[in-house]
Amino acid sequence: MAHMGPVELMLLGRTLMKIGEQALPSAGGGERTVVIVMSDVYDHPGTTVGEVAVRTGLPQSAVSNAVARLRSVGSVLAGPDPADRRRQLLHRNPEPTARQREVAAVDITAAVAGALGEHRPADLTEVLAALETLGRHLTRH
Structure with a gap:
């Protein structure tokens, strides 16, 4: 068996992303960004759009669009930041949404x-x- 080094691991990850994208039921494009943003919000409850952008390296506009999509289907919830009521804090919706059930069934x-x-x-x-x-x-x- 060939050695799995860091480069091979990264290439495998890219291949797996492509396979996942092919299997994912389309919801209008941009699924990769939405999944990356959703994962980051789930890993960092109480985060902001700006913080997600910094951690993921995605443009803030792309994160904002992904968050809007995630909020529209109910996967992500937002509420005011008690320290700054102008900012929205993002959280995972603990209840599975119809989209999450659809994707999980694929x-x-x-x-x-x-x-x-x-x-x-x-x-x-x-x-x-x-x-x-x-x-x-x-x-x-």
């Missing part, structure tokens, strides 16, 4: 099979099991 098998190609269909079960293991150990939500 079967990624076809997208993973497409990435493997016609020459390696026997590897599909192994790869799906590996992804489940990685997800269980490396993701927080």
Whole structure:
């Protein structure tokens, strides 16, 4: 087995992002940014748009647009900052939304099979099991 170094790990991450984007039911484009912003808000409850922009490296306008989409579907809630009532603090909605239920129900098998190609269909079960293991150990939500 070849050594998995930092560059290979980054390339694998990019490949997994592309597979995820293919499997994700479209909601009008910009899904990658929305997922990045949602993940950051979930990891940092009580954060602001500006703080998300700094942590993610995304432009503040892109973060604002993603937050607006997330708020419109109910995935992110916002409330006034007690220290500065002009600022909004962002939080995860503890209740699953219709969009979250829709996305959670998606079967990624076809997208993973497409990435493997016609020459390696026997590897599909192994790869799906590996992804489940990685997800269980490396993701927080």
